[in-house]
Amino acid sequence: MATIKRTVEVELSTTGLDAQGRPQRVPLAVAEDGSTVAVAAPPSLEPELEGEHMLINIGPQHPATHGVLRLVLELDGETVVRCIPHIGYLHCGFEKIGEYRQYNQIIPWTDREDYLNSIGNNVAFALNAERLFGIEITERCTVLRVIAMELSRIISHLVWLGTTCIDIGAFTPFLWLFQERENVYALLERWIGARLTTTATRIGGMAADLPNGWTEQLQTFITLFPKTLDEVDRVLTRNGIWVGRTIGLGAMTAEEALNYGLSGAMLRASGVAYDVRKDFPYLDYETYDFDVPVGTNGDVYDRFLVRFEELRQSVRILEQALRRLPDGPVNVDDHRVILPPKSKATSEMESMIHHFKQVMEGPRPPIGEAYVAVESPKGEKGYYMVSDGTSKPVRWRIRPPSFVNLSAIPRMVEGHLLSDVIAINASIDIVMGEIDR
């Protein structure tokens, strides 16, 4: 069959579509009857080198590995035959340190594992600790935490999309998205006082209530943010280069994705509608009206579509949370975990003693254990804590979603080209702080 090879210049401005209307990879070869066919590999120029495999080391110091991931690749020409990942370059023993800290003292450590989702980790940890203490948080605190988690999801997805654009070769969306991320950080800074390492929660409540005028500021953000999303949508979703560099890469079927333990957008792109917010809800997520986007092919392009839609859904949740935000106390009225007000601690003896004991000895949960999972931007983030009745946990286990997602990378990259390894790795949305802990 005679094929016509289109030039890249033509392909840049138009997207090739197959018979089902799905965008095709570029460059494309088109048969005379108009159908697309694969380009046959050119004859080898150096036949004596055929079958000789090459060892390529990517990372740990490489901008496209999103931190200190190291991949050892066995290449046949440009095709990956085998991939051996190495992690642990950022291991700092968070779980060990947690066994030597009181429950409230662990919260700053949760900022630093998945540092793009620090406020979400704070909330997840507080939920776990409250389960261990048997505390029911207040109505206002529940809604505030939903707002915190969704803002954090927006930040994380914006960074993911921005950096993935850079990895794949698009620069403009990166600037637009990081501008919006800056707006979210401005909101967090006004609320918590910190941008990246928020330490926003306390057991039984939050570090701070919202400042005056904050909800209006958030309202402005959620009015303007979808416009940016539309702009990014316009330049990316049907862009020939973007589609060509992402579609069909690293595809996982639903069964495989479940078996490899993928979660979050990785799992949903493969067609499994598992979202912890819907299926094992927390923070009254079942009362919010939002959709869970599900992909069909499980490739990099579908992961992009799923995450992009999640940004819009987060905006929906934020709108509803703002509408229902009740008045009332943020912290629970439970003297076991909550400090007395500062004015009382400095003027009344009993409150001072209470404050002193609370800070020096720390709250003590009853003997027990709890595994609490939340839907972090990367997937199912679980904390598992075991208490032996003292003020420090016996075991603080982090179930990092990107750790499990990354463990499937050999399955995803083998058979693809070296340049596609970067796109697939970017699509996993890894944060090495969380993987190595």
Added chain:
Amino acid sequence: MSPSSSFTPVIPGSGLPAGTPPAATPKKIPHRGGPVNPTVDALRAKFGGAIQRVDVVWGETSVVVERSRVADIVRWLHDDPEQAYVYLSDVTAVEFRDVEQPLEVVWHLRSLAFRRFIRLKALLPKGTPLEVPSVYPIFKSADWMERECFDMFGIKFVGHPDLRRLLMWEGYKEGFPLRKDFPLRGRFSRAEQLRQALAANPEARYSKEELSIADAFEDLPQDMRARLRSGEKTGE
């Protein structure tokens, strides 16, 4: 873009009878007791004596099982269509401060179709070999979780095809960091730790297997060849 016609998404909760209300945030969970996961009855009927104890703590069902039967039990939970625990959330271990108390290996499993969560535990008393069957043949996701657990606790998962250290490097000599007898600052002094770090040749961090890809063994520095020949693994 039109979705392909043969596609059917996997919907969690699909195994529940029609009319079951959607999942809700649990409220007012009791410390002990409360509804037991219905899987426990099926497990008891199927495995009998291998189910040693069942606790419900903070609303979550923990089942202590005989350690040699773990892989069988997990396989049955995974394969049986009435259970369908198709998602392995976590594999980890717990060591208590009380030295008499056995180590626990913990598996967290989810049944998406029935929206159930179960925790399996195997007890490893001190003084016995720290070995449990691997669930890697059932769940590929157990690969790194079991390797991490081995790395941090020294628990051997029998049947795991590639049980190497994961977070610590292959030549790490201080033991297993998450064990309670491991001091927070490490077993060696700061000076010794620094000396070892400086002595490590960062160029030499390929395993023999990786080097065989490119026949690069002969190109290595003399000292590294000697170390690899003597059996040192540097796969990190």
